[in-house]
Amino acid sequence: MKLFLLLLLVGTGYCLDKEQIKGLKALLKNLDGAFATCQLVLFSELVDYDTAEQKCQNFDIGTGSGTGNLATVSDEDKNTDLKLLLGMAYDVKEDKSGRWDPDQWVWAGLRKTTNNDGSQISRTYNAEDWEWADGANPNDFKKWMKGQPDQRKDGDNLQNQMRISHHGEWDDTFKYKKHPYACDYQGKxxxxxxxxxxxxxxxxxxxxxxxxxxxxxxxxxxxxxxxxxxxxxxxxxxxxxxxxxxxxxxxxxxxxxxxxxxxxxxxxxxxxxxxxxxxxxxxxxxxxxxxxxxxxxxxxxxxxxxxxxxxxxxxxxxxxxxxxx
Missing domain, CATH: 3.10.100.10 (Mannose-Binding Protein A, subunit A)
Incomplete structure (x- = not known):
């Protein structure tokens, strides 16, 4: 299966306007399975959370030290850009059933790291329980869907991982789900x-x-x-x-x-x-x-x-x- 890669220009004072988005799409249109820009990376290969995390750790262009990570989407610009990336990889499905398809979501790097015993108390949302790869909590910026995270259980599996939709909404889900995934990019x-x-x-x-x-x-x-x-x-x-x-x-x-x-x-x-x-x-x-x-x-x-x-x-x-x- 070919790997589809999208990177998006964010940070370093660079934000895409409408004309630059057109230029970006022109750059990417003829790539054979891989699409590249800056700072955020979206791979359209559908994988489970653990596989996505490992692949991002190995995607270390610019560092060369095996220190990559799943994307840290800690502000509105990155969240908006990730919506654009997912839309470039997969079309939006507006019907109620289609919106839950695997290609309608992308793995990001937010995961629940504490209070994970699955009890009713531990399922109460606390931003301090959730961390990005750099250890930061989603205190100042969050885009959870209404009623999320709801921390449902499936046997021994807990919804301790976060995914982002075409509409930029966050949802907690199980690590065995398969979605595209986004990495931070350190390259030039x-x-x-x-x-x-x-x-x-x-x-x-x-x-x-x-x-x-x-x-x-x-x-x-x-x-x-x-x-x-x-x-x-x-x-x-x-x-x-x-x-x-x-x-x-x-x-x-x-x-x-x-x-x-x-x-x-x-x-x-x-x-x-x-x-x-x-x-x-x-x-x-x-x-x-x-x-x-x-x-x-x-x-x-x-x-x-x-x-x-x-x-x-x-x-x-x-x-x-x-x-x-």
Whole structure:
């Protein structure tokens, strides 16, 4: 079963407006099973709570330390954004029976950690009994459905986990239920598999309120490779070197002045000499019959850099940069 991934831009002072939402959807539409943005991640694979928690712990792009976690939805912006994500993964079912289907809810990281003996007293709601992954309680922000949490029992099972609906309402439920799940995201990069020229990729990132990505260190090369594997799928090693799927457009260029490489925001590429260039690059070769030289930066799926053409003949996936990273 393919894994469907959605990430959403929240936090770091970034909120999506209507036009940026359109740009975001355009970035995501051609991904083969994985959709990526920033800060919140929604996987549409239907899993039980324990599996969701484990998968989020292992989703540690940007940290590399196995410290991921189910999403902490601790304010209105994140709650609203998670509604959007779930709506992008699955259509809303408005009929009374359909609204309880597994794909109408998403696992988040709130769970009841104390007073779990199932007695009538322990089933009385107290925000201090519920915790996010960071240990915080839902004191200042909560969106429980009317009458929830009701802490029902099913044999030895208790409703000690929280899920969120298409309407942003919270419900307590049993851990054996299967739903999509949302993780917090610590990474820098949003990847799109939409094959684009460099200029098209630059414009697509900007429409989503982002910019073409920077890779400024060996560590960020490693992070980009991990992000590509998660969001674009593992590299097909049977493909020839110059197959479009083997390369990712980045936001570097020396189009303004030959040999002076800058990122799209105008800052210098200080990492230039440390880049692992594919020999004999950067060579500024011109072999496309009248095209301008190779002024635009690309990174291979195995970590080699190349200067290339901004041309319809060079359509590739691309990476956008998360705000504030």
């Amino acid at each position: 990069y949003i990847l799109s598999s939409s094959l684009s020229s460099w200029s098209q990729a630059k414009a697509a990132c900007e429409k989503a309120g982002l910019q073409l990505a920077k890779v400024r260190s060996d560590q960020e090369v490693t992070e980009m490779m991990a992000a590509a594997n998660s969001f674009l799928g593992l590299r097909d090693e049977s493909l020839k070197t110059w197959n479009p799927s083997n390369w990712i457009w980045l936001g570097g260029s020396d189009a303004a002045e030959e040999g002076v490489w800058k990122w799209v925001d105008g800052s210098p590429i200080d990492y230039f000499d440390g880049m692992d260039w594919r020999p004999p690059n950067p060579d500024n070769a011109d072999f496309l019959g009248g095209e301008d030289g190779q002024h635009f930066l690309a990174l291979s799926r195995w970590g080699k850099f190349d200067d290339s053409f901004d041309s319809k003949k060079k359509q590739r996936p691309f990476a956008c940069q998360c705000p504030g990273t």
